[in-house]
Amino acid sequence: MKFTRLLNRSSRSKSTIESPTGKEYLQSNLKQNIQRVKEALGNSSDIIFREVSLSPSGAQVMGLLYTDGLADQKIINDFVAESVMMDLTDQPQNPLSPSDMFQRLKDFALTIGGIKEFTDFDTLYNSILSGEAVILLDEYDKGVAVSVQGWKDRGVNEPSTESVVRGPHEGFSETLRTNTALVRRKIKDPNLWLESRQIGRVTKTEVAIMFIKGVASDEVIEEVRVRLDRIDIDGILESGYIEELIQDETYTPFPTIKNSERPDVIAAELLEGKVAILVDGTPFVLVVPALFVSFIHAAEDYYQRADISTLVRILRYIGIFITLLFPSLYIAITTFHQEMLPTPLVLGLAAQREGVPIPAFIEALMMEVAFEVLREAGLRMPRVIGPAVSVVGTLVIGQAAVEAGIVSAAMVIVVAVTAISSFIFPSYNMSNTFRMLRLPMMGLAASFGLFGIFVGVIAILLHLCSLRSFGVPYMSPFAPMIALDQKDAIFRFPRWAMFSRPRLISQKNVTRGQKSPSQKPEPRK
Known part of the structure; x- marks a missing residue:
């Protein structure tokens, strides 16, 4: 038994190349790469492996790998497999070299957006398990990951925890890209930036930071990045995990991070200079910094008189x-x-x-x-x-x-x-x-x-x-007392009087518009 384990370990080391950091790189042999993926994923039945011949002689072979249920079968058939077969099989008399075929595959054959090149198995596993389709070529040690995600989601429904009489009735879903799109529908500005990272050793959950460049404080943005990058945990299943790990004070009954499942609330917070943290798999989006008055205000306060x-x-x-x-x-x-x-x-x-x-x-x-x-x-x-x-x-x-x-x-x-x-x-x-x-x-x-x-x-x-x-x-604008920010604390001043953003949150671009804010609308005579 011990001799068998040693033999398997030695054969595995020959089929893959490990870097000094422990990362395994792809081989030029397609069958060895596919076998390595099967072993790593435990021959799971939902991982689809297809080998397609690109030449009549069968000398050139392509491998297509994806996860059933996470990838869209229709997109794979119509825009990946069919496009590749029609383009790469229409070759001159002399067949292309593997490197030329790989370049042609990226530049001409794949007619779908979201293509990335990789050389290691870690990126391959992450791509497959994230809903992307992976294409490997025989006799070539690089691969291509194509965005073909198409899993089922709940869709955009009315929020269950923040209902309003007047205002939008759409809420976030459990899909990260749907949530970012809902916010971008509200704010169509090129300064609305989005940064993504993966957190969780096992779950590798997609976490996105969204802010308006030039409005949000650079110090707050950098602090959010540092606290998120400091998280070392095996899994993130909900934004509550992130909230507990990045909050300022642990031993307090008061929440110091706000969450909402309404896109209009998140858009309004971004316009005030705050930073939103979106987590894949949950409809609740986090907002920092969060003040005491933020938890007392409702979305409908800004839609009524x-x-x-x-x-x-x-x-x-x-x-x-x-x-x-x-x-x-x-x-x-x-x-x-x-x-x-x-x-x-x-x-x-x-x-x-x-x-x-x-x-x-x-x-x-x-x-x-x-x-x-x-x-x-x-x-x-x-x-x-x-x-x-x-x-x-x-x-x-x-x-x-x-x-x-x-x-x-x-x-x-x-x-x-x-x-x-x-x-x-x-x-x-x-x-x-x-x-x-x-x-x-x-x-x-x-x-x-x-x-x-x-x-x-x-x-x-x-x-x-x-x-x-x-x-x-936490208690601003009450402590410290900021007279200019009292317009949106206990009282809600008319819209024409709310011309500045909170002073302690947005310190660079404090004016909401270019027009003089001191002029209120005059009634017609």
Whole structure:
């Protein structure tokens, strides 16, 4: 057995050439190259190998390799195999040399775009497994990879997590090229640059960086490149892998990288000078740097009138305080500060809690956990019955708990209002953040009353002001205070007044247009 392994190893070393770096190069023998590919890919049944004779005598042979399901069979038959056969078989009396035939193959025979030349097996494997067709010639040690990708994808559908009433209803898919095309449809500028790289030793996932040259900060672009090139992992299956590996701060509940599945949102972020990171296999595109206000703004804010968008934003900020502090304030006031409430309200709450045997904190904690369990169960259930079960379960459990004397009716109202307010966030990540912070705030309120709430809020604000996203302060334009950027923070100024990009993000090209921004539209007389 040992002698057999040594014999196989020696025969393999003769059929391939290894460089000092360990890279294996193609041989001039076509059959040896095909056999090496079969051994490396385990004779997989979805890898198609075809040998085609290019001369009547059969002296010149071409090999065609591709992956069934990733490559488009129609493109291969119509634009690769047929074109090659018609061109290379129409030769003069004297047959071409392998090098001349290879050059003719690249220049004339292949009528399809996306052709690249290679000499090593690593590039060959990557090309085949990426959906490209590989052409090898006998008696020649180079190959050609042709772009013939044609796998099935989900297509362009409406985003499921960022729905709008007014605005585009198209969302990203799991195909990288489809996603880049959707962004280029929005921004038809030659300065929109795209850089690609492969990340993952096993998956070799295609990751693209997209930015507008001259608008995005060179420092941020270089930092994105450095952090992506520093990733050393066996596989990338979703953009969440990238997000965890390149974020500034690990131990924080607040997201420092934004994600979206809407092309219009990504286009708007690029126009502000940010950098988009697209990952093949996921419809969620990452955007850096991401600020706190970015997670509060929605795409529809820029499609409605300024006054309506401002009102909705104010409601969102009110929703933040309700989501974070409403249960804590109820616990603190009913436990320590009853004198802050009117006497009739205090008597009503006392009457409701007369038969409740547990403290307000335990009561609120039980209701919060029950609601979160129902919420997660509704998400994991089939879509047909998920919403119905979560709604019915909430009503039944809440009513039964009140009638059984486990919780008071006021606590059910507090938890319900808090849960509804948590759905007002456009970003699901930020909603999860305040759901997590709500529990320690309830503990502080139960222990120290309003003093504990004030300490918790101050700690959260200090933590927010210490965060940075790719070098940009997380709380800008509030901290540091930038008066010019307040036009698109809490309030949304009219379009004619939003003439400059965020100052800390885009520091080179800060003006959105050439026309003087100080002139607002004048009404007709």
